[in-house]
Amino acid sequence: MNGAPPTGVDVDLMSPDVAATHAVYTSLLGRGSTDGAFGFGNGSLRVHGDGAAGHRVSFGVDNLADVQRLTKRRGLDPDEPVDVTDRIDLPLWPDADIPKLDHLVFTAPTRDHALALFGATLDLDFRLDRHIGGDTRQLFFRAADFVVEVVVGADPAHGPTCRLWGLAWSAPDIAVTHDRLTSVGMAISEIRIGQKPGTRLFTVRDRALATRTVVIGPT
Numbered sequence: 001m002n003g004a005p006p007t008g009v010d011v012d013l014m015s016p017d018v019a020a021t022h023a024v025y026t027s028l029l030g031r032g033s034t035d036g037a038f039g040f041g042n043g044s045l046r047v048h049g050d051g052a053a054g055h056r057v058s059f060g061v062d063n064l065a066d067v068q069r070l071t072k073r074r075g076l077d078p079d080e081p082v083d084v085t086d087r088i089d090l091p092l093w094p095d096a097d098i099p100k101l102d103h104l105v106f107t108a109p110t111r112d113h114a115l116a117l118f119g120a121t122l123d124l125d126f127r128l129d130r131h132i133g134g135d136t137r138q139l140f141f142r143a144a145d146f147v148v149e150v151v152v153g154a155d156p157a158h159g160p161t162c163r164l165w166g167l168a169w170s171a172p173d174i175a176v177t178h179d180r181l182t183s184v185g186m187a188i189s190e191i192r193i194g195q196k197p198g199t200r201l202f203t204v205r206d207r208a209l210a211t212r213t214v215v216i217g218p219t
Contacts, residue, residue: 005125006059007144008088009043009101011167013055015210021047024208027184028169029098041100042145043088047210055164055211056081057104059122059143060088074121080161081106082122097177102170102216103147109158114139114150117162124148166212174200174217181215193219 015021025045026032038045043060061067061084071084093099108114111129118124124141131137135153142148151165171177174191181188187205194201194216201216 005123005142005144006061006084007042008060009104009143009146010058010060010085010088011043011045011055011101011104011164012053012057013045013047013210014051014053015047015049015208016051017208018047018049020208021210024186024206027186028181028204028206028209028213030096030180031093039093040096040098041093043101054081056083057164058083058085060085062087071121076117076121077161080117081164082117082162084122097173097180098169098171098215100170101146102168103149104164105149105151105166105168105212106162107155107158107165108139108150108152108162109160111137111139111152114152114162118148118150164211166214168201169213169215171215171217174202174215177215177217178202188215 013021022033025038025047029038029040031038036046059082064084064086067084108117115126118141119126124143126139127142128140129137137152139150139152140147141150150162178188178191181204189203189205191200191202198219199216200219201214204213204215
């Protein structure tokens with residue numbers, strides 16, 4: 001934005017049981033939180049208990065005041081679950097088997113809505129539009145160090161705004177991460193081949209994570 005793509009994300013999840021969600025993210029990431037936030041290589045994650053607020057994602061940008069004025073002129077709806085924040089100081093986790101987010105998944109009411117919000121308003125780089133069956137399609141947008149996937153048409157009762165649908169975490173050695181999470185008793189699927197060539201992934205099935213969760217890595 002303003003010539004520089006967003007760098008890093010602050011993810012804010014709503015949970016009916018904040019303590020349980022903190023505990024399961026400690027197990028998933030293999031590390032605790034600092035001042036209530038879980039740091040990872042391209043952002044941070046916090047949990048709140050206010051159901052009215054829902055899930056939100058803030059994209060880190062340079063020149064925050066300028067970008068806020070720009071998104072206001074472009075008509076960023078405050079009801080959308082996205083915003084901008086100061087460029088995020090990215091922590092390094094060289095020894096972590098889940099060091100960062102690979103991508104975020106949103107749903108959108110229409111393709112045009114997704115393009116207007118993530119492309120025209122937030123300046124993410126629109127990379128791919130893929131039909132995946134029926135009336136459903138995937139749109140992919142690129143930021144500096146993560147991807148935003150937007151699924152359109154998956155929910156016929158979709159409201160007027162986008163929604164954060166899930167998180168995909170990056171694991172450089174997916175077998176190591178799968179073994180670690182199995183050893184701590186986390187409910188996870190078997191490893192399977194991903195839709196993106198050269199990837200494998202597994203699903204994490206603990207509802208306390210507060211959103212759909214997969215872990216993805218190279219083959």
